[in-house]
Structures are given as structure tokens and as C-alpha cells.
Amino acid sequence: MLAPTLRSILDEPRAPAPPARPWWDRVLVPALTATVVAEAVLRPDLPMRPLAVAVALVVMPALLWRRTRPLLATTIGFGGALVLLLPSLLGVSAEVALDWMIVILLLPYSLYRWASGQEALVGTAITAVPVVLGLASSGSLGDVVGGTTVVVASFALGAAMRWRAVAHQREVQQVRTHERGELARELHDTVAHHVSAIAIQAQAGRAVAATDPSAAVRALAVIEAEASRTLAEMRMVVRVLREDEADFAPQRGVADLDELARMSPLVSVSRSGSLAGLPQPLEVAVYRICQEAVTNAIRHSLDATAVTVQVTGDADVVRLRVHDDGAASRPATTVGYGLLGMAERAKLLGGTCESGPDPAGGWTVEATLLREVPQ
Numbered sequence: 486m487l488a489p490t491l492r493s494i495l496d497e498p499r500a501p502a503p504p505a506r507p508w509w510d511r512v513l514v515p516a517l518t519a520t521v522v523a524e525a526v527l528r529p530d531l532p533m534r535p536l537a538v539a540v541a542l543v544v545m546p547a548l549l550w551r552r553t554r555p556l557l558a559t560t561i562g563f564g565g566a567l568v569l570l571l572p573s574l575l576g577v578s579a580e581v582a583l584d585w586m587i588v589i590l591l592l593p594y595s596l597y598r599w600a601s602g603q604e605a606l607v608g609t610a611i612t613a614v615p616v617v618l619g620l621a622s623s624g625s626l627g628d629v630v631g632g633t634t635v636v637v638a639s640f641a642l643g644a645a646m647r648w649r650a651v652a653h654q655r656e657v658q659q660v661r662t663h664e665r666g667e668l669a670r671e672l673h674d675t676v677a678h679h680v681s682a683i684a685i686q687a688q689a690g691r692a693v694a695a696t697d698p699s700a701a702v703r704a705l706a707v708i709e710a711e712a713s714r715t716l717a718e719m720r721m722v723v724r725v726l727r728e729d730e731a732d733f734a735p736q737r738g739v740a741d742l743d744e745l746a747r748m749s750p751l752v753s754v755s756r757s758g759s760l761a762g763l764p765q766p767l768e769v770a771v772y773r774i775c776q777e778a779v780t781n782a783i784r785h786s787l788d789a790t791a792v793t794v795q796v797t798g799d800a801d802v803v804r805l806r807v808h809d810d811g812a813a814s815r816p817a818t819t820v821g822y823g824l825l826g827m828a829e830r831a832k833l834l835g836g837t838c839e840s841g842p843d844p845a846g847g848w849t850v851e852a853t854l855l856r857e858v859p860q
């Protein structure tokens with residue numbers, strides 16, 4: 486039992502995409518460095534003052550790398566703590582204790598939050614050396630219990646935040662995978678329709694080829710157009726398809742947008758521009774995004790009196806906007822996986838989808854989708 490657990494820990498990769506140096510670090514670390522140095526300089530009872538200042542100048546800047554190089558930062562931080570502890574352990578001097586050195590407790594947190602499994606184990610061992618020596622030399626049970634609790638809490642908080650981030654990432658990936666599967670099934674239906682049209686036109690052309698060659702030529706032109714469209718959509722299927730069974734249920738489109746008005750008396754739908762002849766994936770995407778946005782507005786808008794759906798067909802793109810005039814702030818559930826699904830569907834079709842509070846009041850979802858299926 487222990488061996489598989491240890492193996493899983495050792496195989497744990499680093500947390501993805503750590504922020505390198507946020508602005509608050511670039512402000513906080515110099516401020517902490519100056520504070521620690523000031524404490525070392527101004528405390529009259531501090532033994533071995535040059536050593537304390539030198540350690541502070543080395544340890545504090547290492548905090549800048551606690552996310553991208555957590556093991557290195559931990560080694561420097563607790564190595565410095567061990568250096569400050571050694572004079573008292575060797576009986577050379579009283580303990581060189583700097584109050585502000587407590588900020589190195591950020592390092593165990595960062596180690597379990599960002600490091601790989603192997604780095605976390607090595608960093609734990611490095612951390613344990615000065616912590617155990619310091620607590621053992623204190624001679625006070627209260628100091629031992631309190632110090633151990635603080636260090637363990639730092640580790641536990643980092644592990645908890647890492648687990649939370651991993652769980653969120655897994656849920657996001659599940660939403661994206663589901664949306665890709667839905668789009669792949671819809672594209673499967675579209676391709677099947679085009680292939681059926683090609684077969685029918687080929688049969689018709691073959692039947693009239695001998696008696697009406699011009700009709701056969703027209704059939705070939707239709708076959709060529711359908712085959713080109715099918716090829717483009719097949720490429721999209723290959724790009725987004727996952728292993729799943731196709732669903733042959735009829736798909737909604739632009740013509741079905743009026744059904745959204747039946748969801749609530751607050752909802753109104755308007756269309757403008759050229760919306761004829763849209764590819765089936767685009768038709769379905771327009772309907773699904775509008776449907777999700779209207780559903781969110783009905784569920785989450787505060788004191789809304791109107792929800793407007795506007796779809797506009799331009800030469801190269803289709804634009805849609807769903808706006809409600811409710812309070813701009815929404816419950817936390819609003820910014821959830823439905824919005825992520827809309828954005829993912831738009832991205833797969835080469836477009837964009839954004840949502841958030843409207844400067845004029847209320848909440849707005851806006852999407853721009855390409856009229857042509859991406860190759």
C-alpha cells in the first residue's frame with residue numbers, strides 16, 4: 486500500500502502555469518527585505534549582527550522564485566534559518582533570532598502548492614532539519630507544539646490549494662470535452678446529410694446522363710459543392726471528435742431562436758442581416774449560445790425587466806448579443822461552466838464569446854462566429 490502511494494507522490498508533476506512574479510511580490514519582497522535589515526540593524530540585543538544581515542539579504546529575494554523554483558527557494562530560505570540557528574546550537578553565541586524571518590513560512594506553502602512530488606519530498610526533508618533542531622533546542626513543550634502546528638499548517642494550506650486548483654482544472658477539462666463531444670455529434674449529423682445529398686445527386690446524374698447531359702453536368706456541380714463542404718466539416722470532425730456514439734437527434738438553429746421567447750415573458754428575440762445558408766455547425770452554435778445565455782439571465786439576473794437576444798449576419802461573421810438589465814453583480818454560480826462551454830464552442834468554430842457586466846448596466850453575452858467552418 487505504501488509503495489503505490491509513494492510512487493504516485495513521486496510521479497506528481499509540477500502545478501501548471503505558476504505566475505512568475507506578480508506585482509505584489511515585486512513590492513512585498515523589497516519591503517520585507519528592508520524591514521528585516523532594519524530590524525537587524527536597530528535591535529541592540531541582536532547577537533552576530535553581520536551574520537543576521539547577510540542571511541536576510543540572501544533569503545528575502547529568494548521569495549521571488551517561490552512559485553517557479555519552489556525547491557530552490559525553500560533550500561535558500563531554510564538553509565538561512567539553519568545558519569542563524571547554528572551559533573546557538575554550537576554554543577558560540579545566543580540564538581540569532583530575527584522576528585521577520587517568520588515570512589519564510591511562505592515557502593512550505595509554495596512547495597506543496599507548486600512543486601513536483603519529488604521536489605516536495607526533498608523540500609520537506611530540507612525544511613525539517615532547522616525546524617526540528619530549533620524546536621528541540623527550545624526546551625519548551627508549548628514552543629514545540631506551537632511551532633510544529635504552524636509549519637504543518639503551512640504545508641497543509643499549500644496542499645489544499647493545490648488540490649482545489651487540480652479539481653477545478655479537471656472540471657474545466659470535463660466541460661471542454663463535453664462541448665467538443667456535442668459539437669462532434671452535430672458535425673457528424675451534418676456530414677451524414679451532405680453525403681446523402683451527394684449520393685442522391687450521383688444517382689440522379691447517372692440516370693439522366695444518357696438522355697440529358699446538361700442535367701448530369703448540373704448534378705456534378707452540386708456534388709462538387711457538397712463534397713467541398715463535407716470535406717471542410719470532416720476536417721472539423723477530426724479536430725474535435727472524441728470517442729463517443731453519434732446522436733441523430735435534430736439540431737436547433739437560427740430559425741428556432743423564437744422558441745427562446747417562450748422561456749419567459751421577459752425575453753425578446755430579433756434578427757437582422759444575412760442569416761441564410763449558414764453552415765449547420767454555425768446554426769447550432771448560435772442557438773446553443775443564445776439558449777445558454779438566456780437561461781443564465783433568467784436564473785441569475787437580479788430584478789431584470791427585459792432579456793434581449795440580437796443576432797446579426799454580416800458578410801464574414803455572425804454576431805450575437807444577449808443582454809439583461811438586471812443588477813450587474815451576479816451570484817458566484819453565474820460565472821460557471823455554462824459560460825465556459827459557450828466560449829469553448831465559439832473557439833472551436835474560430836470565433837469568440839465574452840460575458841460580463843455591461844458598462845451601461847446589466848449583464849451581456851457577446852459572441853462573434855465565422856460564417857465559414859475553419860479548415
